[in-house]
Amino acid sequence: MNDDTAADASASKARAFLTLHRNLPREGPGEPADIEWLGRQIELPENALICDIACGPGADIGPLLELAPGASVVAIDHNPQFLGQLADVWTGDPRVDVRLADMSEPGGRYDLIWCAGAAYFLGVSEALKGWRKSLNSGGVIAFSEPCFWNDPPSEIVREIWSGYPDMSGEAGIAERVRAAGFETIATRRLADSAWEAYYGPLLERMSELHEGADDTLRAVLRDAAAEIAAWNEYGDEFGYLLSVVRPSE
Template sequence: MYKISELASRAGLSRSTLLYYEKLGLLRGQRSANGYRYYTDTDLQQLFLIRQLQAGGLSLKECLNCLNSGPDPAILRQRLKILDQEIADKQQARQLLSSLLGEDDNTLRGFHINLEQRAPIAHEQWLQAQGFNQTDRLQLRWLSRNLHQHSDYMNDFKRIFEGLDRHGPGSEQDSLWALSQVGNSPESILDIGCGTGASSLLLAEQTSARVTALDNLQESLDCLKQKAEKNKLSHRIQTCNANMTDIPFAPASFDLLWSEGSAYIMGFAHALSQWRPLLKDHGFLVVSDLVWTGKQQDDDIADFWRMGYPDMQTAGERFDQCRHHGYELVASRMQGKDAWDNYVRPLEQRLNQLEPEMSGSQTIKDLRKEIGILDRFKGRFTYMIMVLQKKS
């Protein structure tokens, strides 16, 4: 026989808990002549059984029903469902902690993608707090998405794209068409996210303007300088190694801003807003962006772009954003298969060349997956080039 304090000690519970159990009918002590409560080994074992049932997620009331009438299958199934979800949540939490320690790269990439979709400002601030400079932050958010392998990823990326004319879809015909829609002859042009300079060279050849080519990869700018020198255009093209989110030029510095396939990096609407002050009154912005050409479908193509470019919109939605941010739409044009082939086919050849010596490269895996999606686009999505004019 045990007094209540002795039973509490043996059961690992407090005296007040046992009194509460007795109030609910889970425990029934016997009172002696002197008024003390006494309990038996059977009561101790009953407490063990109750704690086991509670460990399965049953409430005290459900434990009482189970003791009196046996398990209720409906309640057990409900509790099992809750427990399965808790286990899944705990497993996800474990994977995240493991990824932050550098032990699970796939989970870490998903973590960055999810943050970029739902909390881009907090994501940016968090990366900044960890010591990443502005260039690395942009590249990590949109390319590597891996804190621990960022340097290796970007080294592979630079090696793959070294010497390629284009870092995204585009064609000379589309660029010439867009330039023809600009209402006057520009004297100063800023090519934002110029890459290795396909657009910069064309603009220098087709206009008499001073062309400033801006990119955050010095390797790309070095490649552009070599091409400009070869084409005797060095005196017409000035390079600027800077981020498109922090362009180091005064307001009203340019007649024409040009950005093919790069505005998505900082967010299309944000680019429209931040770049507008750089234009002179009634200046022009030529910008291309990836858009849906029809109703979205739930398949792997849609899933790919939800992860890769969650802000992707339809053409009409992009036009509305342009008007909202102070631009008039002058003209627009959907880019065709040739624009994709100009990017995809040389990239594919480059991957075939490098893959044997870069086995296991995550950069190559990502680009292979992208090419597979691009080859199946079938008109469901494409780049649209827009000619916009700054409204007063």
């Protein structure tokens, strides 16, 4: 395959991915109960400034606004399709500011940085080190991260996650948090219902698109089906760990 053909193939795969993910309520496992739990672990000021980094289509914005009476949320993502979706819901609400930006540079100063299922794009330690300058004094970061529940993981589960070589067990995540100069305040394993909140609508969308899909979309549908099948079969061996952390000095 020459460079042009490879670039065309990758662009049509990206388009097929966006077709599959159009109008899904969320882009990874998570549910309001996670944010309610977070609210019980921390004390936020009344007018808390919150940043939802890599917000996707914005499913977490409503629950984040509930964390404090005068809370406001800056929602950042680099994907215009997802931001368009959440703008349909939040445009005109003065509590929500939607920004097309890179997650490595959230800017601003926040009492809470929330990142559901995306810190791994930067690496946990790199993400925390980079976001530290965007924390107000006393501020905290909460992020969810893929995690092996068995440490070491079984060979098959290691293979399923071979695309993410840094993935570890809970102790490994705590170690990466420490290495970034942070301490862990609390952790929570995301429940099955958090995965169902993502995979349920995704499965519905997959069945709508099945008929009439071209080869590229069919391949994307196959990958999604394989991911869901892996979770159905081995989901008791891995999941997402939500960690609440603050600078240690």
